[in-house]
Amino acid sequence: MRLRVLGCSGTYPTCSTPSSGYVIEDPSATIWMDCGTGTFPAMQRVAGYDTVDALVLSHVHSDHCLDIYPLYYARRFDPGCERLPVYCPAGTEEHLSRFLVGDGACKLGFIFDFREVTEDDVVEIGDVRLEFMLTDHPVPTFAIRAQSPGGTLTYSADTGPGADLASFAHGCDLFVCEASYQSGDLGPPLHLSTHQAADFAKRAEVRDLVLTHFWPTHDRMRSVEEAAEVVGDLPVSAAYAGGVFDITSRLWV
């Protein structure tokens, strides 16, 4: 199993880095996880909007879901595309549909099959098993744990320090954890600092930590250095747009 990073810029995209978006690439399934601003063109560069088996949305903040609209139009006018399953928090379809206006055919539900999930659900797509945990964020937000014969990864999505990520991510091979803040530049507690992300990784005893959701103006290498102060021997690296982390080899490829 591999994790492809389409974008990892928190809150808004930069010239070189879209907002949050990832692809879980397993031999049995391709799963697009969050489609923040700029991830639709990024996806077209590496694969195509018609190559995914499902879309998973962690929450409805725009930097995690806004490119569902170009995806909608691309699939609407492509007769080869069937309705795409979208796994998401309750209310996502209603919330996102408000932006679409026009003729009667203009409905997200015609193109996407929204499937609301809860913390009790397990979703299986190919050989990939998905589990969900609500995080500490102002809107309903799910951290996502994906397990396949090729390994296990946990994605924190957006969260403050109040979510039990140490339990949810426990023992996974790859922990992709948001680290929006750096030391000396802390914001409101709806996101994590580098030290908090690293502390969760250490307590979860994960094999590899990848930091993500960087504030756009931050130096990511400094974020990695700060996390390394906490995690000890645990390998930590920074997500980057276009990067692919192979869980088996434990390398960016």
Ligand SMILES: [Zn+2]
């Ligand atoms: Zn958010």
